[in-house]
Amino acid sequence: MAHLGEAQSVIELFQLKRTTPHLFEGEALTCLITGEGPFEAATATSALLAQKTFTNVINLGIAGSLSNDFQVGEIHPVRSIYLVIEGKPQFKSFKSFDQGLDCVTSFERILTPDKARTLTGVAALIDREAWGVAMAAKKAAVNFSSYKLISDQAGSLGACEMVKDKAQEWSQKLALFLATKITGNNIKQEVSEYPGFYFTFTTRHQFDHLVKMLSIREKKSIAEILNELPFENLRELKLSPKDRARKLLSTLEDKVDPLKARLQSELLKWKTPFEKKGITLNTDQTWETPEVKVSFSIQTDEDLKKVIGELNELSLEAFQNLRSGHLNVE
């Protein structure tokens, strides 16, 4: 993996011990932090492979998407890996799987849409190290495979920020994915102290964060906050453990955010009459932008006239008022 941030959850999940600044070792798995860039990745991997014997080299990490066909957060096996230097594709490429997405490794970060655009014909994914790791593995005649989690749209504004924001989440996702590949089973993190509730890595992190937030807000200990949570009531509901955990998180979110429940209920009041007529009103979940996306499907001119008539009834005032905090909350 290229960065410690990406690898953090792998290290935790597989209980790897740091043996050198960039190497974490366990019984069945060794994790090498290669650093960013194909040159760095190649030299670090080669050096390790020269010292120890491995049966497989897996390059696991995040990649930018050069295509609009894939979603951020998806993990894909990599098919072929190419290299570009100063935007120019190089001759040598390596294979990882028979099926999957192609990936191009770049010497430089791709920070503008123009630079990304020229590479869309080369591969669907772009990263900074896979080619180097692949080259070192192939030279050492060790099996090589690569999986990439799509972290952002390459070259898009704010991509780097987004990757930083999501680093922990992506790391957890990669770790669970790797566990699935290595053990053949999903590692389920049932939280034993709360029977009847199922938390993933991510939801457990959210749960802990919300409980801490509430303990700060209400100036109570974590234990006091936990004692006050409606575990018993939720257990009585006919829900799956996963849905029960979600419900618990939602309860916590309502407690820490004094406006959330009220805002959601008022927003729904504004949206529902239109949704019943097949018109969807999409607003920014964070409430940050005033933009409203209106969508509907029509098949005939009659449908169109009907929708136009309904849209004449639409006013953004209620939404704008909510956004401006006019809530009459005490």
Next chain:
Amino acid sequence: MNSPLRLFRIFAAVISMWNKIYVEEAILNSPRVQNILSKTGMVPLVLKTYDEIWGKSKKPYLHKRDSLNLFLAEKKGQLLKLAPDAYGTAGEPHYYFIHAYNCIYECQYCYLQGYFNSPDIVLFINHEEILAEMQKTVDENSGTRVWFHAGEFSDSLALTHLTGELALYHDFCKKNPKAVIELRTKSVNTKELLELEPLDNFIISFSLSPQKVAKEIDLKTPSTKARLKTMSELKKRGYKLAAHFDPIVYQDTFKSDYQELLNQMNDSDLTKELDYLSLGVVRFTKDVYREVERNYPDSVIHGTPMIKSFDNKVRYNHPMRMWMMNSVKELALAAGVKSDAIYLCMEEHA
């Protein structure tokens, strides 16, 4: 044998708030530096330029608690900076002048914890050059009122007993009626100030939070009660005053807390007298937010969810901050603050 001066220096050094004092070689013998040194009683370490040491390595912010160094230096480069939009009242140019870096106080939300690589304090002593730049700016904006704010990178009054520069800036205001200086502070250190005559264009603005909030998050600062007392004294002397309710931090009782603060201000007839009152809801750049999480993990600031907002700053969501700001604004209006004296700070609109 120890002379009285030497004994004084030893005593002062023992009780000093400074771990070490560094002075730039070129200004070591200047009367201003010698005056500061004599007040601290410490023997300085001499450097060519302060940034040979200051900020060269990342010094954790909270190290200021036990190893705060003082640097005396000359400010090079930009001496004035144009203030960002919504910094002060609209329609007039606003600048801040840089006479110091870092602060002796420890407010949990302070952006200085993520701004510099070091919490050590730098006092720039070339005030004449700063004032010359201010004069140039006033001359270039002839006919327009130009604002100069102190306190962007340091409290503007907290160390004035040591630095003694207030009279120079006061004199500048006296000579330039179109220039307005705002001294932003949480300090009650008004000894130097009270020796000067009040001027309409020399405004002292106090950052205020409700008492119980200030106690939790404005660490090592004078209490709200003490700040209000000082405001009251300055008002009696005829000083122009302003206030900043910034940052407003959410607590379930925030409305009643601000009501109480405004009541306290009213008890001293302060609300009607305010030249302006700025309101701002707590906000951070991402780097500062990370520092706040690291330095004060149990702060009340972390008791309510925040999001990344339109300008990449970390804030409460839009409805929440608008609701809070408008709620406090309504309370302020009801308490007698003039409507046109209230401005909303660092937000795109109300």
